[in-house]
Amino acid sequence: MGLASLILGIIGLILAFIPGCGMFLAIIPINLGIIFGIIGVITEKGKRGKAIIGLSLSGIAIFVMILSTLFFVILVEAEENRTETTQITTEQKATTRTYQMKEYAKLGDRVIRVTKAEKSEGTETIKPKEGKEFITVSVTIQNTGTDTIAYSPYYFKIKNEQKQLKSISLSGLNEATEIEAGELLPGGTVSGTLTFEQSKEDEELTLICYDDLWESEDTVQIRLKFD
Numbered sequence: 001m002g003l004a005s006l007i008l009g010i011i012g013l014i015l016a017f018i019p020g021c022g023m024f025l026a027i028i029p030i031n032l033g034i035i036f037g038i039i040g041v042i043t044e045k046g047k048r049g050k051a052i053i054g055l056s057l058s059g060i061a062i063f064v065m066i067l068s069t070l071f072f073v074i075l076v077e078a079e080e081n082r083t084e085t086t087q088i089t090t091e092q093k094a095t096t097r098t099y100q101m102k103e104y105a106k107l108g109d110r111v112i113r114v115t116k117a118e119k120s121e122g123t124e125t126i127k128p129k130e131g132k133e134f135i136t137v138s139v140t141i142q143n144t145g146t147d148t149i150a151y152s153p154y155y156f157k158i159k160n161e162q163k164q165l166k167s168i169s170l171s172g173l174n175e176a177t178e179i180e181a182g183e184l185l186p187g188g189t190v191s192g193t194l195t196f197e198q199s200k201e202d203e204e205l206t207l208i209c210y211d212d213l214w215e216s217e218d219t220v221q222i223r224l225k226f227d
Contacts, residue, residue: 008032010057017064034058097220105220108211109145114138117224126173128197134173135196137207137224143184152181155210156194160202169197
């Protein structure tokens, strides 16, 4: 019995070091180690050494198991708090601000201003698809930061009443005035037009502005009003 108690005490002590699941794994060998150790101390009068060591190891294993469980609980709570903090920080960073036309919309180091929005049926040679119309938005972008920034017509999308996002149209309707991709030095400004093709049934349209091609969560939206 003494030898069995010693072996079970060693096994229980090793398993007790495992955070979380150690409590469930170690409880059986610890209990058996204590039981066999008590029996060994009582019955093996001349050979109590192994039983005593087994009982001692089982007692230490209980102490280690308690500490390991507490450590696991603290670790889980800390991880939950870290996750909540990360979510709050992400929500704070990922913001969408709404502006009206002709207001100065601040997005990072750039200021975006929509000065005009028009609807069009196109020209004799350039026509929208059936049931759709062209939306032309006049935009000014200014770099208010200290570093060079990139700009592109693909930094913009239009959102309709069904919350669908549409990229610019490649029709070439306003080719002479369309904003092209480029860079702005600090203090630089660029103006031009963006052309979209949208259903005639959608009356409420919003221009969504991103600060990069990856469509980061930090955006501004500008509600369009048509002449």
